[in-house]
Amino acid sequence: MSASWDDYHVVADYHTHTLHSHGRGTVLENARAAARRGLEAVAITDHGPGAVPWVGARAAGVFEQIRAEADKAQEATGVRVLTGVECNVMSADGDLDMAEAELRRLDLVLAGLHLMIVPRRVADAKTLILPNILPRSWLPGDGRTRARVTNTKALVEAVNRYRIDVVTHPGLHLPVDTTELARACARRGTRLEISSAHRETDEAFVRAAAREGVDFVLSSDAHCPGRVGDLGAALQVARRAGLDPDRVWNVARHS
Ligand SMILES: [Zn+2]
Numbered sequence: 001m002s003a004s005w006d007d008y009h010v011v012a013d014y015h016t017h018t019l020h021s022h023g024r025g026t027v028l029e030n031a032r033a034a035a036r037r038g039l040e041a042v043a044i045t046d047h048g049p050g051a052v053p054w055v056g057a058r059a060a061g062v063f064e065q066i067r068a069e070a071d072k073a074q075e076a077t078g079v080r081v082l083t084g085v086e087c088n089v090m091s092a093d094g095d096l097d098m099a100e101a102e103l104r105r106l107d108l109v110l111a112g113l114h115l116m117i118v119p120r121r122v123a124d125a126k127t128l129i130l131p132n133i134l135p136r137s138w139l140p141g142d143g144r145t146r147a148r149v150t151n152t153k154a155l156v157e158a159v160n161r162y163r164i165d166v167v168t169h170p171g172l173h174l175p176v177d178t179t180e181l182a183r184a185c186a187r188r189g190t191r192l193e194i195s196s197a198h199r200e201t202d203e204a205f206v207r208a209a210a211r212e213g214v215d216f217v218l219s220s221d222a223h224c225p226g227r228v229g230d231l232g233a234a235l236q237v238a239r240r241a242g243l244d245p246d247r248v249w250n251v252a253r254h255s
């Protein structure tokens with residue numbers, strides 16, 4: 001029998017943004033917000049440099065600056081402040097927008113599919129972006145189905161090629177085959193996100209993914225300090241889906 005959620009509480013928020021990408025607060029403000037919520041840890045996971053300029057970090061070097069600010073914020077608040085990234089999947093082959101060596105310097109790596117990216121090659125725009133944004137009638141055959149196949153392949157390839165801790169908001173704006181993605185993530189120890197900010201990661205998603213043996217994380221995807229640690233909606237989804245709390249990374253049993 002699985003454990004009762006009443007015995008568990010949330011200890012961390014591993015998906016938050018700051019002014020270093022298109023969030024509205026500083027690293028210190030996110031850390032203070034996490035402290036107010038009683039969290040033990042918060043991760044700063046700004047968007048990778050492959051995003052359009054007004055959304056993404058300006059260059060991979062920004063993450064060194066975030067690390068310095070995270071260390072200071074940790075000292076000031078007593079909350080463990082991790083330096084991470086929310087990478088963009090840039091191609092159907094699963095290329096991420098940061099190199100493996102850069103990712104190894106970070107505490108955690110999130111990755112997700114986003115439309116607001118600057119494709120590196122015309123072919124990537126054609127295969128990954130256009131089928132997701134063109135009106136259905138413009139696409140030959142069942143373009144939406146093909147988009148889903150391509151989106152799923154892109155994420156699965158990324159999960160197989162890189163050490164990714166969490167795939168963010170699967171199914172947001174871009175359709176994905178949950179079962180296939182969850183199977184790949186389970187094999188690689190990559191968690192799937194249940195987002196407080198995006199309703200696509202609902203109970204049906206959690207149930208379908210959980211059947212494949214994957215683990216999960218509850219995240220706020222906060223873009224302002226006030227929303228850091230706002231994990232109530234994600235927690236409710238996990239509970240209602242009947243998920244075993246031991247399969248959720250950022251909850252712990254009351255001591
Ligand atoms: Zn995202």
Ligand SMILES: [Zn+2]
Binds near residue numbers: 015
């Ligand atoms: Zn995000």
